[in-house]
Structures are given as structure tokens and as C-alpha cells.
Amino acid sequence: MPGNERATHVTARTPTDAVRDIPEATVARLPVYLRALTALADGGTVSCSSEQLATAAGVNSAKLRKDLSYLGSYGTRGVGYDVEYLRYQIAREIGVTQDWPVVIVGIGNLGHALANFSGFRSRGFRVVALLDADHTLHEQQVAGIVVRPFDDLEQIVRENDVAIGVISVPAFAAQDVADRMVSAGISSILNFAPIVLTVPPGVDVRKVDLSIELQILAYHEQRKAHGEPV
């Protein structure tokens, strides 16, 4: 995805700050590489070539090598990459060597699914709270975590130093939730509500939208059917 217009990314950077900045397109692929490396490691693979890893990640090897080159030189020419070493380096670069605390707001069907999603814990995230405005849900346990009132947001963010929030409420409530999150100190939001969120500069928003994905598929599907009569 060129540029990646899904993320509203605003970062203040000081001139002295000589941190390599990694292209957004590359950042979006690092998690894929990380997962592929984890799978290789689980399978007992100790070392791999860029070709192998690229295949596992579903990209071509030139792109993979260029992406990795932004992080540094972690391979050995003529040999390949040490799986465990590279895995750690990518995890460190992404920032998932320790767990990030996350709050989920909106415990409907989707919120349930998210709370139960095992990938959270295994991939560098920890759900510290489930919130919902509906008081009939409070005190209920979901995935071993008790659902609390939405108004507890500020307290929870403060106490757990939460930076990432997940919004899985209906569209009409999403902007309000986002506003409260931002004012509580959250600066990265993953939004499942089908609406365009407005947030101040410095806050990152990524959206996941089922109907958009389906409609993109529908477009191509229509093309196939139309282009060549089967």
C-alpha cells in the first residue's frame, strides 16, 4: 500500500535525532516477517535464506532484503539469516519485545472475539481492560477479564500506562470513544467501527473495515465475470 493512507501518522522528529526512519510500506511488512520467522523457528529451522523467508512471507526476495537492509545488516553473505537472531532484531525494531497494555472498548460480538483472540498475548500485547457503556455487561467476565464501565477509562489508562486502544463499538459511538481515549492519553487507536475518525495530530489511527475489504473483492470479482465469459 503506497504511503499507506490508512494510518494518520504524524511524528515530531528533532534534527539531532538520527534514528533511521523506516519506510511505512516496510513497517507494514515487518510483522509479516516476524510471524514467518516465528513459524520457521517453531518448525526447528535455525537458519534461512532470503528466498526461503520471502516465500514464507509471501513477498519476493529482493523486497525482503531491501526491507531488512533498513534495519541493519543482520545476515551473512553466502549463508543467510540466523532465524532466532533476526526474529529478535525485528521484534526489537517493532517494539514488541515487551508487552504493550491495550484496552478494548465495546464488548459486543466483535469485542468478545477480540478479547478471546489468543494472538494478543503471544504477539506482544496484553489486554488490561474491557470497557462498555452498557451496564448490563458490567461484572460479567469475558475471556477471564471482567467488563468495566466506560467511565473507568481515564483511571485505567493512567494506572496501566496504556497507549493503545481498540474501538469495537457501533459507528455512531466511535467518535466519542475516540475523543475520550485521546483525552485520556491514548495515542494509538485501532478502529473497527465503519466511520472515519477525526483525531488530533500525533495520534495514530488504523482502521479495519470488513465491508470495505469485501467491496474491494466484489469489484475485482465483477471484473472477472465481465471481462471474460466463462
Next chain:
Amino acid sequence: MPGNERATHVTARTPTDAVRDIPEATVARLPVYLRALTALADGGTVSCSSEQLATAAGVNSAKLRKDLSYLGSYGTRGVGYDVEYLRYQIAREIGVTQDWPVVIVGIGNLGHALANFSGFRSRGFRVVALLDADHTLHEQQVAGIVVRPFDDLEQIVRENDVAIGVISVPAFAAQDVADRMVSAGISSILNFAPIVLTVPPGVDVRKVDLSIELQILAYHEQRKAHGEPV
């Protein structure tokens, strides 16, 4: 696909086929415009400028106009766009003026949430079947639809002319499900399993991956914290 590596898009096009081909980046935004127009129409707005619509869709107006220009000239200079007319034109271009039949495979937590997702019906899709290999789920109703055995896939695809499949099974089962879908005749897949699917040319795959989205946020979050001490 250079524009969007999330979709494996292979389309055979005949030389005589003079269908405008719309850039992938534009295709990905059309559903957003469609939604914004629907919201405007619901709010009673009859006509709007590119500026208004762009704001509602969260893009800048130049980009919006350029995107729309790929579809044709549906606006009036000095006036703007007729909301209902433009909405229909975009829906037609995407191919959601009629409903697309969809099957969902994997009725766990996420599958439940997807089955209950109201946006399906309202945005051009119709869930014709819920499938799961776990026979303890069969005969159960989810969102008013009875869960059927995975082995019914071929029959269902044939009888309902299904082109789009949704995969919400665990990662280890996803490739098998995809293979079965493809051989049953499905040519567009929305994959929620955290794995890279391999499919033959001509089949589109889009993936939705929660941990990847979170990890991208984590990367930027780490940067913010590191770059400037709050």
C-alpha cells in the same frame, strides 16, 4: 500487484476490452466514498461539493476528484455532485447494486461476530451459509442461520453461485479451507487467519490481521516515546 500487496490480483484482459482500469489505490477508496455518500443521503443532503465529500471521507478534495474522474464525469462544474446519482454510480462500479452471496467458514468467536455483522446485508452482501468442521456446532443457529458441515461447501457454492468466501478458522486450518474453496469455485477470499495463503492465479485474497495492525501501531508508538521525552 504494485499498488496493494494485500490483494493477489490477476486479471486476464482481452485487447479489445476497453474497460477503463481503475488504479488499485482508487478502488480501495471507492467504498469509503460510497459510505460517506450514504451517510450524506441519510442526513437529507441532496447535493454536495468535492470538498464536502472529501472531508466526510477523510481525504483531500483533489484526490477525491481525481478518483471520481476514473469513473467518468458525474459532477457538474460550478455546482457539485448529486448525492444519490453519484452514490449509485459508485455502487455500480464496485458491483454492489445487487447482493453478492457469501459463505463464512469457521464459526468461532470471530465467525459469530461476522455472522452477526449487520453491514453485510446493507452493503451489498448476503450470507448464504455458515460452515464449520466441528459437528457439535451443526444444527445450531447463529444470526438466524443454521451452521452446516464444512463438507457441504461444494454443494452450497454450486447452488448459490458463490464467488466470495470468508475464512475465520484457526491458522493451521486456513490453507486447507482456502484450497477447498478454490476448487469449489470461489475466486475471492477474505482471510482472517494469521497466515499467508497460497492460491492459484486468478484468485483474489485479502487479509485482515489484527496483530499486524497492532504491531504497526506499536512501532509508531515506540518511536513517539523514544523520539521526544514527554
Next chain:
DNA sequence: TCCGTTTTGTTCTCGCGTTCACAAACTCCT
């Protein structure tokens, strides 16, 4: 009818991302 105002549709330029192609560097074998 004519002119000013508004807003679209399009052209142009710039920057980013992808890919190719190759030099550098490492291993292995003789």
C-alpha cells in the same frame, strides 16, 4: 447577453516504493 463566481476535471511535477542487477563477502572444496 455578458461577466464574475464557483466548482469540476485534468495536466504536470514530485516523491515513494518496487524491482533489477551486480559488487561484496562468506563458505566449501580441492
Next chain:
DNA sequence: AGGAGTTTGTGAACGCGAGAACAAAACGGA
């Protein structure tokens, strides 16, 4: 030790997308 074979890391070319800027077209008022 030296050469053949591998594989990484990167410089350069190319193509696509974003945004600015402007010409074309429609409307309204005098």
C-alpha cells in the same frame, strides 16, 4: 591457499500515486 559457488546488501532505473495548480464549464445577476 585459491577458486568456484552462494547469498546478502545496495545503487540505479522505473512506474505509480499524491498533491498542486489551472483550464473548462456551469450558474446567477445585472
